[in-house]
Amino acid sequence: MSPEEFRRQGHAAIDWIADYWAGLDDVPVLAQVAPGDVRRSLPTAPPEAGEPFDALLADLDELVVPGLTHWQHPRFFAYFPANSSPAAILGDLISSGIGAQGMIWATSPAVTEVEQVVVDWLAQALGLPEQFRLTDHGLGGGVIQDTASTATFTALLAALHRASGGSARDTGVGATKWAVYGSSQAHSSLVKAAMMAGLGSECVRAIEVDPATQAMDVRALELRLADDIDDGWTPVFVQAAVGTTSTGAIDDVQAIAEAIDGTSAWLHVDAAWAGVAAVCPEHRDRILAGVHLAHSIVTNPHKWMLTTFDCSVLWVQQRAHLTEALSITPEYLRNAASESGAVVDYRDWHPQLGRRFRAMKLWAVLRTYGLEGLRAHIRSGVDLAAYVEELVADDERFELVTPRSLSLVVFRHVGGDEPTLAAMHALNASGVAYLSHTVVEGRAAMRVAVGSWRTTRADIDRTWAELQRVL
Ligand SMILES: *Cc1c(COP(=O)(O)O)cnc(C)c1O
Numbered sequence: 001m002s003p004e005e006f007r008r009q010g011h012a013a014i015d016w017i018a019d020y021w022a023g024l025d026d027v028p029v030l031a032q033v034a035p036g037d038v039r040r041s042l043p044t045a046p047p048e049a050g051e052p053f054d055a056l057l058a059d060l061d062e063l064v065v066p067g068l069t070h071w072q073h074p075r076f077f078a079y080f081p082a083n084s085s086p087a088a089i090l091g092d093l094i095s096s097g098i099g100a101q102g103m104i105w106a107t108s109p110a111v112t113e114v115e116q117v118v119v120d121w122l123a124q125a126l127g128l129p130e131q132f133r134l135t136d137h138g139l140g141g142g143v144i145q146d147t148a149s150t151a152t153f154t155a156l157l158a159a160l161h162r163a164s165g166g167s168a169r170d171t172g173v174g175a176t177k178w179a180v181y182g183s184s185q186a187h188s189s190l191v192k193a194a195m196m197a198g199l200g201s202e203c204v205r206a207i208e209v210d211p212a213t214q215a216m217d218v219r220a221l222e223l224r225l226a227d228d229i230d231d232g233w234t235p236v237f238v239q240a241a242v243g244t245t246s247t248g249a250i251d252d253v254q255a256i257a258e259a260i261d262g263t264s265a266w267l268h269v270d271a272a273w274a275g276v277a278a279v280c281p282e283h284r285d286r287i288l289a290g291v292h293l294a295h296s297i298v299t300n301p302h303k304w305m306l307t308t309f310d311c312s313v314l315w316v317q318q319r320a321h322l323t324e325a326l327s328i329t330p331e332y333l334r335n336a337a338s339e340s341g342a343v344v345d346y347r348d349w350h351p352q353l354g355r356r357f358r359a360m361k362l363w364a365v366l367r368t369y370g371l372e373g374l375r376a377h378i379r380s381g382v383d384l385a386a387y388v389e390e391l392v393a394d395d396e397r398f399e400l401v402t403p404r405s406l407s408l409v410v411f412r413h414v415g416g417d418e419p420t421l422a423a424m425h426a427l428n429a430s431g432v433a434y435l436s437h438t439v440v441e442g443r444a445a446m447r448v449a450v451g452s453w454r455t456t457r458a459d460i461d462r463t464w465a466e467l468q469r470v471l
Pocket residue numbers: 080146147148149150187189241243244245270271272273300312
């Protein structure tokens with residue numbers, strides 16, 4: 001592709017994206033294909049001779065788009081949003097164009113230093129305690145990772161390093177019986193982290209929750225910790241959820257910190273979805289209560305904060321726990337800057353070596369929308385969810401299952417699991433909207449997770465009208 005051709009096709013690709021967004025309102029939210037349809041429509045072997053880029057765009061429309069579930073659709077209410085946005089896309093594109101590998105400071109200093117600044121801006125924007133920020137005199141800092149799952153795994157490795165007195169990285173997890181704690185509503189990535197760390201899924205304790213709020217029962221945590229310690233277990237990692245995936249429940253981080261005080265456990269806060277709402281002062285106290293007592297916290301700008309997947313930020317109070325657990329320097333990466341100690345080498349802050357310039361898209365988001373724009377976006381999601389909550393309350397056939405959490409509404413049909421799931425499946429099949437389900441205290445519920453950057457009140461009305469029609 002010549003430079004001129006690249007310019008021409010680059011414009012065409014951006015036009016394609018703008019047209020794709022403009023047309024979303026009129027297409028079903030859910031993919032309209034059966035297993036294997038997309039695969040069968042594509043050639044079984046790559047082309048011998050290169051093809052014009054237009055041919056790829058044409059196939060995109062014809063073969064790929066029908067097989068997409070449209071995450072940027074204004075009536076996508078399933079799971080949690082994965083906001084893309086114009087500014088993030090352009091930032092991401094520039095990152096691809098630069099194509100730098102920021103594995104260590106020396107391989108591209110600006111990649112590391114822009115990330116340090118942007119991650120610190122985000123810490124300020126959310127009002128995170130000072131200890132998590134990268135300052136000249138402090139011990140903390142933040143890093144962009146691909147996902148919250150990786151961040152949680154990384155935090156667990158740091159916790160093992162710390163609790164083992166540094167031996168875990170060299171001699172492995174050993175004969176110690178390590179125990180990991182989260183509520184029964186903790187994200188599955190906690191169990192996966194324990195599996196990947198070689199601790200095994202069975203070391204993870206699923207602590208009961210309060211049936212009404214779905215937040216961790218901290219008294220139950222205390223009892224389990226005491227029993228485990230009596231039985232020779234060593235608590236290594238406790239995860240508090242600030243905004244669970246199922247219902248948006250918020251654990252009492254302060255009480256959890258007090259419960260584990262005196263043990264060797266690391267306290268990690270999983271605020272993957274809800275954390276970014278702390279950009280609004282009215283949500284900050286609730287989201288950050290007790291967070292100053294945590295060793296680490298993760299939140300995902302790639303969910304509700306307009307930063308095209310993937311972009312997850314992990315902050316720690318002591319960056320040395322990460323670097324001591326994960327640093328390993330082969331000869332070919334030795335360099336004067338790293339040895340001087342004057343720079344940060346982010347490859348020591350996560351499992352992988354190579355890393356993209358992800359800070360570009362987060363920088364673009366923060367600068368283009370500003371904190372005012374981000375607050376307006378979060379508030380719009382919360383307001384629309386409050387509207388959904390009213391619609392549920394005004395319809396006697398439905399009931400809320402848990403109190404609305406920020407922009408997440410969990411409700412069900414009063415007739416039970418069968419009508420609840422039937423209504424949700426019929427709504428999804430209509431193509432008008434897409435909701436996902438959960439199970440709360442053994443009973444099925446549907447979730448409306450608002451927060452797309454393209455959703456308006458009219459989209460809620462249209463969804464609600466369709467739900468009435470299919471009942
Ligand atoms: C989405 C989510 C995760 C996992 O996020 P990834 O970035 O996809 O790994 C973890 N915890 C909570 C509470 C979540 O909502």
